Amino acid sequence: MCMFKQASWNQPVIFNMGKNGRRGHILPKVEEDIRNAIDLDSCIPKHMRRENLPKLPELSEVEVVRHFVRLSEMNYGVDSGLYPLGSCTMKYNPKINDMLASLPTIGMVHPYQDEGTVQGILEILYKLERWLAEITGTYEVCLHPAAGAHGEFLGTLLMLTYHKMNGESEKRREVIVPDSAHGTNPASATMAGFNVMVVPSDEDGCVDLEALKSVVSEKTAGLMLTNPNTLGIFEKNISEIAKIVHEIGGLLYYDGANLNPILGKARPGDMGFDIVHINIHKTFSTPHGGGGPGAGPVGVAKELAKFLPVPRIVLDSERYSLDYNRPHSIGKIRSFYGNIAVLLRAYAYILSLGFDGLKEVAEISVLNANYLMKKLKKIKGLTLPYNSKKPRKHECVFSAKLLKNDTGVSALNIAKRLLDYGVHAPTIYFPLIVEEALMIEPTESFEKEELDRFAEVMHEICEEAYRNPENVLNAPHNTAVSRLDEVKASHPKTMALSWRMYLKKNKQK
Ligand SMILES: *Cc1c(COP(=O)(O)O)cnc(C)c1O
Numbered sequence: 387m388c389m390f391k392q393a394s395w396n397q398p399v400i401f402n403m404g405k406n407g408r409r410g411h412i413l414p415k416v417e418e419d420i421r422n423a424i425d426l427d428s429c430i431p432k433h434m435r436r437e438n439l440p441k442l443p444e445l446s447e448v449e450v451v452r453h454f455v456r457l458s459e460m461n462y463g464v465d466s467g468l469y470p471l472g473s474c475t476m477k478y479n480p481k482i483n484d485m486l487a488s489l490p491t492i493g494m495v496h497p498y499q500d501e502g503t504v505q506g507i508l509e510i511l512y513k514l515e516r517w518l519a520e521i522t523g524t525y526e527v528c529l530h531p532a533a534g535a536h537g538e539f540l541g542t543l544l545m546l547t548y549h550k551m552n553g554e555s556e557k558r559r560e561v562i563v564p565d566s567a568h569g570t571n572p573a574s575a576t577m578a579g580f581n582v583m584v585v586p587s588d589e590d591g592c593v594d595l596e597a598l599k600s601v602v603s604e605k606t607a608g609l610m611l612t613n614p615n616t617l618g619i620f621e622k623n624i625s626e627i628a629k630i631v632h633e634i635g636g637l638l639y640y641d642g643a644n645l646n647p648i649l650g651k652a653r654p655g656d657m658g659f660d661i662v663h664i665n666i667h668k669t670f671s672t673p674h675g676g677g678g679p680g681a682g683p684v685g686v687a688k689e690l691a692k693f694l695p696v697p698r699i700v701l702d703s704e705r706y707s708l709d710y711n712r713p714h715s716i717g718k719i720r721s722f723y724g725n726i727a728v729l730l731r732a733y734a735y736i737l738s739l740g741f742d743g744l745k746e747v748a749e750i751s752v753l754n755a756n757y758l759m760k761k762l763k764k765i766k767g768l769t770l771p772y773n774s775k776k777p778r779k780h781e782c783v784f785s786a787k788l789l790k791n792d793t794g795v796s797a798l799n800i801a802k803r804l805l806d807y808g809v810h811a812p813t814i815y816f817p818l819i820v821e822e823a824l825m826i827e828p829t830e831s832f833e834k835e836e837l838d839r840f841a842e843v844m845h846e847i848c849e850e851a852y853r854n855p856e857n858v859l860n861a862p863h864n865t866a867v868s869r870l871d872e873v874k875a876s877h878p879k880t881m882a883l884s885w886r887m888y889l890k891k892n893k894q895k
Contacts, residue, residue, distance in 0.1 A: 389806065389807065389808075389864060390806065390807055390808030390864055391864045392459075392460060392462075392808075392864060392865045392866045393456070393459035393460055393866060394460065394865075394866040394867075395456040395457075395459070395460060395866075397453065397456050397457060397460075399885065400443050400445070400450075400453055401441075401443050401885045403443055403445055403449060403453065404443045404444045404445035404446075404449060405444060406444055407444060408444045408445055408446055408449075409444065409446065410445060410446050410447035410449075410450055411447065459866075460866035460867075462805075462808075462810055463675070464476050464477070464478060464479065464673070464675075464831075465478075466808070466810075467808055467809060467810070467836070468809050468810060468828070468832055468836050468837075468839075468840055469810040470758075470809075470810065470812045470826045470827055470828050470829075470840065471810060471811075471812060471813050471827065472616075472618075472781045472783065472812050472813040472816075472825025472826050472827040473568065473616055473643060473644070473781065473813055473816070473825060473827065474668060474674075474813065474827070475643070475644075475646050475665070475668035475669060475780070475827060475829055476668075476674075476675075476810075476827075476829065477646075477668075477671050477829040477830065477831040478671070478829075478831035479671050479672060479673045479731070480671065480734075480735065480738070482734060482738065483671065483672070483730075483731035483732075483734040483735055483738075484673075484731065486730060486731070486734045487727045487728075487730040487731050487734070488727075491506075492507065492726075492727075492730065493727075495507055495726075497721075497722040497723065501706070501707050501708060505705070505706055507726070508699055508706035508707075508708075509706055510729075510730065510733050511529060511699055511723060511724075511726075511729065512699045512701055512706055513733070514529065514729055514732065514733045514736075515527040515528075515529060515683075515699065517733075517736055518664060518683055518685060519685055521645075521649065521650070521653065521664075521744070522640075522642070522645075522653055522654050522655055522662045522664065522685045523653030523654060523655025523656045523657075524654070524655045524659075524662050524685030524686055524687060525655075525685070525686060525687055525688040525690075525691050526685065526686060526688075526691040526694060526698075527683050527684065527685040527686075528540070528683060528684050528685075528686075528694045528695055528698075529681065529683045529723060529724040529729055530683075530695050530718075530719055530720045530723065530724045531663070531681070531682040531683065531684060531719060531720065531724070532679070532680060532681065532682065532720055532724070532725050533665075533667075533680040533681070533682045534570065534641070534642070534643055534663055534665040534668075534680070534682040535570040535573070535574060535682070536682050536719070536720070537642075537663030537664070537665075537682030537683065537684045538570055538571060538574035538575075538610070538639075538641065538663055538682075539574045539577055539578065539719070540663075540684050540695065540716075540719050541574070541610075541639050541661040541662075541663055541684055542561065542574050542575050542577070542578035542580065542608075542610075542639070543578050543716055543719075544661055544684070544686065544690055544693050544694075544716065545561070545578070545580075545607050545608045545637050545639065545661065546578050546579065546580075546607070547693045547716050548637060548689075548690060548693065549607055551714075554635070557604060557605060558604070558605060558606060558607040558635070558636070559580060559581050559605055559607065560580060560581050560582075560583050560603075560605045560606050560607060561575035561578075561580040561581070561582055561583070561606075561607050561608055561609070561610060562582075562583045562584075562585055562598070562601055562602065562606060562608070562609040562610070562631075562636075563575065563582055563583070563584060563585070563609070563610045563611075564584070564585050564586075564587060564593050564611065564615065565584050565585065565586050565587055565817075565818070565819050566587050566591070566612075566615050566616045566617055566817045566818075566819055567610065567611075567612065567616070567641070567817075568612065568616060568641060568643065568816075570641075571610045571612075571641060572584075574610075575610065580607055583601050583606075585597050585598050585601050587615075587617075587772070587819060589772065589773065590619065590772060590773045590776065591615065591617040591619040591771075591772030591773060591776075592615070592619060592621050592622060592623060593611070593621060593623065593627055595623055595626060595627070595630075598627065598630055599630060602630055602631060602634045602636065603634065604634060604635065606631065606634055606635070606636040607636060607637070608631065608636045608637035608638060608639055608660075608661075609627070609631045609636060609637075609638055609639065610639040610641060611624075611627070611638065611639070611640060611641065611659075612640075612641040612643060612644050613640065613644070613648075613654070613657065614644050614647060614648070614778075614779035614780065615644070616644070616781075616783070616816070616817040616825070617772055617778075617783050617817060617819075617820070618644075618755060618778035618779050618780060618781040618782050618783065618827075619772065619773075619776065619778060619779070620648075620779055624657045624658065625657070625658065627658075628657060628658025628659070629658075632658065637660045637661060638658055638659045638660050638661070639659065639660070639661045639662075640654040640657075640659035640661065640662040640663070641663065642654065642662055642663045642664040642665060642669070643665045643668055644779070644780060644781075645664060645665070645668075645669045646668065646669045646747065646748065646751050646780050646829070646830075647748050647751050647752045647755075647779035647780035648748055648779070649669065649744045649745065649747050649748040650741055650742075650744040650745035650747075650748055651745060651748050655685070655687065660686065660687045660690060661684065661685075661686050661687070661690065662684065662685045662686070663682050663683065663684050663685075664682065664683050664684075664685070665680065665682060666680065666681035666682065666683060666728055666729065666732045667679070667680035667681060667728060670731070670732035670735050670736065671731065671732070671735045672728045672731040672732060672735075679725050679727070679728050680725065680728060681724055681725045681728040681729050681732070683724070683729075692712065692714040692715070693714055693715060693716050694712075694715060694716075695715060695716060695717060695718055695719045695720075696709070696710045696712050696715045696717065696718060697709055697710045697723070698712060699723075708723075746830075747830050750830035751779075751780045751828075751829050751830040752778075752779050752780055754828040754829065754830060754832065754837060755778055755779065755780050755781055755782055755826075755827065755828055756777050756778060756782075757834070757837060758782070758826060758828050758837050758840065758841060759778055759782040759826075761837075761838075761841035762782070762784060762826070762841055762844060764845075765841075765844055765845050765848050766789075766848060766849075766852070767786065767788050767789030767792060767793070767795075767848045767851060767852070768784045768785070768786060768788070768789065768824075768844075768848065769784065769785050769787070769788055770782065770783075770784055770785075771783070771785050771820050772820075780827055780829070781825060781826060781827035782825075782826055783817065783820050783823055783824070783825045783826070784823070784824045784826065785797075785820050785821055785822050785823060785824070786800055786822040786824055787821045787822045789822075789848055789851055790822055792851075792852065793851040793852055793855045794855055794859065795848075795851035795855050795858045795859060796822055797814045797815060797822040797823060797824050798814055798815075798872075799851075799858050799859055799861065800814075800824065800844075800847055800848070800851075800858070801814050801824070802858075802861040802862050802869060803847045803850075803857075803858045803861035803862065804843065804844075804847065805861070805862040805864070805865050806861055806862045806863055806864045806865070807843045809840060809843055812824050812825055812826040812827070813825040813826075813827075828840070879891075
């Protein structure tokens, strides 16, 4: 099987490169009389001026170019190959969307410009809101949140505000989440001040209805649910679930990270959800990774629309304007109107695919996941927990527990060995209810040949685990860096997200 070898440069951190006085660009000198004419004291108050020059690396242009080209050669992205990171929907991002978002007529628009001069962008955002409302079956959509988790936070605040308006916020302190939920669900509910109640999954991988009935009460503020859930399984009892929660006065929150497989096929609003977030950077194809950028618009049912953050974009006889006059609004949750460049890409994506195209996205993503699932099911060492006979939607979650018991090779080791074949690893150890989980989401963006190759590579790795486990345990071998220290990389004591932080932690000057 064709192997892969990643470029490996011994590239220092940019702060350790260059020489004093080296320059990549020469700025024209400011004439003496202009310099004298500038009254620094009135331009920048003294207490806001920096005494020392910022400690920036000093390099020539060619050094900078080579540095970043080398780093990019040691990277792997969705443009390099298969990226089956379950739940993250790492689909291909069409370049035309990037092109549109980087047009100077769009890039140079400033949020403080007069409304009359930004009618074009307001129209785009207004239309995008309407389209997303149509796609999710909600009444009004707010584009402001910067990520899914941010949308969840807004959603749980809306829940709180709704119960407050009914004089019940003191009583309704509990938010229910299934045990298959993404970690951001309980985190968001906790941030909004709720207590989290966990409801278990049944043997089909769906919410256990009896358990749900026993946990709901007049203390319930609402339920947060992903559908299809993180096992890739459609919650077939969703109407019953909605009835149970609504009957006791709770609201239903839809975590839209898994919207991809039901695009144009089913709508959360029609399933009974009152609040819905959409992960624009997942479903609507905008580049994401490394924590951003993203967008997590929130759609709501009619009775919640008045609580949405300001400003709202309104259309009045062909003129768009920003409406701040919303007495029931929860206020602002982000500066200005959202992550515009990300939202624009989504607008272009929806426009280029059209309704039929969106439906095809759903169909092919489901077809790909089930095709891959059938092939992977044959591999010795892997099992498919939760009703292995049932088809999945956009993703399938395998367990490597058997393989680990037989050979010592874990899901983590498989993930590392996959990198040697030039394939990105799937999500591992999530959802928490599957031991040694490998969560695989191929999306609609990959050809059959690539899916076949992925299945073959997985087969080869599991076979190797039985034959020569050492080689899998020590993987990767062909990547720019070998196995990293997982604890060091995420422990607050050692994690350094910037050079300044690194120096501080290593007590260097
Ligand atoms: C990605 C994801 C989230 C969080 O979304 P972000 O945009 O990463 O904040 C929430 N729930 C599920 C199921 C997800 O996959």
